[in-house]
Amino acid sequence: LSVSNCIRSVGNIDKLFDMNELNGKGNAEKTSLPLDNVQAIQEEMDRHAVDMIMATSKLYMESLEVRTCRPNWRSYLQSSMITQEDFNFITAYETVKGEEKRAFLENNKLQCARTFVSLMSNISKDQTVRCVLTMIDDMIQEDRSRVEMFISYARKEKQSVWTPFLALLTRADGFVINQVSLIITKMACCGVDLMDGADLTYFLTWLKDRLRTPGNEYIHTTARCLQMLLRIEEYRFAFVNIDGISTILSTFAGRANFQLQYQLIFCIWCLTFSPDIAEKMHRLGVISTIAEVVSETSKEKVIRIALATLRNLLEKPEDASIARENAIQMVQCKITKTLDLLMSKTVDDQEFTEDMEFLADRLQSSVQDLSSFDEYLTEVKSGRLQWSPVHKSEKFWKENTQRFNEKNFEVLKILIKVLEVGNDPLILCVAAHDLGEYVRHYPRGKTVIEQLNGKTMVMRLLTHEDPNVRYHALLSVQKIMVHNWEYLGKQLEKENQENKQKLTAPNRSKPLEANTATETKM
Template identity: 30%
Template sequence: MAVSRDRLMAYSIVFYVHPEAYSSVSIYMKPNVNQIEAAGSIGRGQSDIYTSFMISNLEEQRKRIAEDPIPIYRTLFSLLDSTSDDDVFAQSLLATIDGAIQDDSRQIASLVQLATGRETFNVMALLVRSANTFKNIPLIVGAASHILASILSEIILRNRENPGDYINQATRLVDSLINQAMENSLPLEEATYCFLPLFKIDAIRREFLRTGGLRTVLVPLLEQKSGIFQPIYAAICCLWMLSFDEDSYEFFIRSDYNLIGKIIKELRRTDKEKVIRVALGTLKNLSAGEGTIEIMIENKLVEIIDNLSKRILKDQDVTDLVKDIGDVLASSVKLFSSFEKWLKEVERGDLVPGVTHTEAFWKENAKHLENDSFGPVKKLVQLLNSESVQTVVLALGDIGEFARFHPYGKTVAGKLGAKIRAMELLQNPNKEVNGAALLCIQKIMIQNWQSIS
């Protein structure tokens, strides 16, 4: 459901996640603001500021907040400080503040001024209190956390040499968001929007990786929201920011996360150039890592880049990225599908998933195993005794493909003991191993494999 952009609050990140709440929150006006002012809970004249600002339309709000933002933000925070039981009022106030900084990022400077000035309230403590007071209302938690994340990020970036306790506050916020996402008390995409401003800070990106944020938030978000523009764009933006750190590469090549595969999947699904740009930017950063190009080739990125190169793209950055990644892939495809690379894996005794363990590779290279009296096959059979499940499974697969595609492959594999060892591995307690063993035996024994495969 689309949200009508008739107020600044409509730009708050929370209405990307809770669009159904906008109709009730956007029309809400606190009925007794004059009484709050009369009681001294807010400053003189702030009830009028609140009322006139909240009834203004979008363009009027933009104009007023651009000309004189501090009195408006001071009023909104003062009112937030005065409420502890009106959750719709808190939603309205926080969404308005968040929407204003989302609409114009220059507005964050005014919030920093309030947060670091001598106000009657502590902006950051107030945001934390709001999130805790209404912790069962994700809209409030999301808006308060995003405002807090934006303020902390700006302060830390301004004081890189001496960030003081602000780094610790940002770290606590990251940990809290991850925990809430893990407990399902905060939607994954809402937590992700909050990470975006914080990921401008090196230490926070490292904290996110250290505490399992990828596994808890971004991996499941990419799986659950695949093809949905806004959350996928936010998730890949986070990955793009993480990809600037070499320490993150080990996470991108993990098979259980399959992050590169997930990014390429979204590239295949989307026609949104914003998503394409940030996805390609992430992949370009990762192309410097060991093993990442091979994963990209395995996930058929070459085909996607070829298709993109034929499209008319409006964004010149996207066009440049398509060319850059295309050049990297063109120079890498031959290297990563070469027989020499496979031989190095076998010599090392550590087989890794990739294009050297595919049907296409074996169709082209099966005859090369004749070298040194089928020496490479002998070494492959020895790897069936490896302690690595991955190596044993891939070796079984390679022997099966050799048996399929070499004219004497079945005979050679049998004479060198591959069939006997594969039959022994049928008893292996690991299901992946005994499944690969069964398939290997079938390929060695069945004459016309193609007719049943």
């Protein structure tokens, strides 16, 4: 497929991203984005329009072949698999073109929806279902308002518009399930009513599972669906509620080429436009993942969308303390060094330059008033523990141990959770070490750790497969036990002192008896 053909084809896909749709115009149910956010997303879509068609290239190439096939509709009619009404419509539809097609559809809206729903629901042959879905997709691409035909038909029949489409997601054919996922996405983005409830949860969960499916040849199509859906705020919150962010982050590992990296970061970027969601990301490892991608890629479009995402994570949170934590995380992930390297190169794009300068200024100001505990707290919350200097600083532990009790032992709970669910040997070593240091420096540390189930979590690591993890777990357990022995030793010493005092005290009982005897004699 030549680049020129791609560019000619982009018009169809890019119809989904005009300003009216992004701003929710004509769609009273959708939450509109502020105009500056709309423009930002639109400009980003326009900038990489050709990449968008390439992102769905496998599906696109297969659809070219599907369009060359013509099902034998008469055989379906003769076998009573379709009605005469459906046969008449579909054979007529295949022959009309251009303005004639528009007029034909305008005059047969309900029949169009009825026939397409009937065909895709009642025919089992994959090749024919492929043809039907491709016709539906092409029809919607030509005019987004045609989504309303299916919605109106569903209302008339008192059925869910989503049911017949969602049912096809269980098919085995890769083209079928991915083509219908794109159709569902476009209907959810272009229709008057939002997809919601169980239907939305089911579809988003399906997309999430497809991201995690090993060997998914259509993974770019899956990411493409999410790129479209996550521009709508209600869909963002629904996706976050099914732990979608963690799935996106896990998809970066291993097989994410630069195009997929761009698409996934684009999804995160869309999510950051919702302040409530942006405020949750500092706990999920978003910043460290993006920082790793930026440090390893040379693709400008990936770096651009990554820096725009990081900027949103500083600007969008309404809680200033979270924005500050995000800045500290970026510093710890060496974003400042990456920015220095990028800014040393000649960049013609003003917007790109502004993002770099903004990040550099904000991160520099964050470094200036950064305390050692702030740095430590941010590292712990990021989940990316490493042997930074504070962990082995006696001065740090003496000065800050009391702060581990703040916010209902927040830091300790995070460390213990890391031991429970973590699998990175380095992170487990550091977490076990820090719990031991807390016990060593805080008089009631053993009691606190036991109440939080920390001792059990540390002792579980004594049988870990990694020798370093076993070593640091053993040291931590020893600190907990030594603390106990010291307490026990003090108790024994106290009891010994009391016994000695009893032995050396004057024996008053015998003189008292003697006096009593004397009194008797008298």
